[in-house]
């Protein structure tokens with residue numbers, strides 16, 4: 001169970017039991033029946049920006065925010081954060097780029113929130129140390145539980161379990177002034 005290294009033995013035993021009895025899907029779906037509705041990179045930017053504005057207003061501004069299909073497979077990462085520095089006039093401006101693995105397109109809001117909080121916390125804290133996790137928990141009090149649940153879900157997928165949520169379907173409607181409105185299916 002590579003995604004759950006470092007958790008206590010009794011916790012691992014419980015997860016192993018859930019997996020063996022094929023009950024992970026029920027457990028997660030009961031908690032989180034629905035996927036979030038953040039479907040595009042533009043919507044993801046707004047989602048991340050809203051959390052940043054609430055908790056990390058003074059941190060470097062966000063440049064790009066996007067879903068990245070290659071992340072999980074190639075880099076074995078769920079999210080990444082990089083600083084892109086550009087000279088603007090006489091100043092060096094740093095902007096942050098956050099990438100979220102595409103698998104987070106089809107998860108509950110709580111899981112998207114977990115990975116967002118994680119990558120935003122890296123704007124302030126580089127290492128996965130105590131200060132980092134304190135900041136994560138400040139932004140999302142359920143952070144540790146959510147990270148655990150995400151890891152259980154990844155373990156479920158890794159053991160050939162079916163994907164539990166589908167990306168939300170709907171039609172994009174242009175409301176005339178260039179804004180895209182998301183509309184649920186009829």
Ligand SMILES: [Zn+2]
Nearest residue numbers: 118119122128
């Ligand atoms: Zn990290």
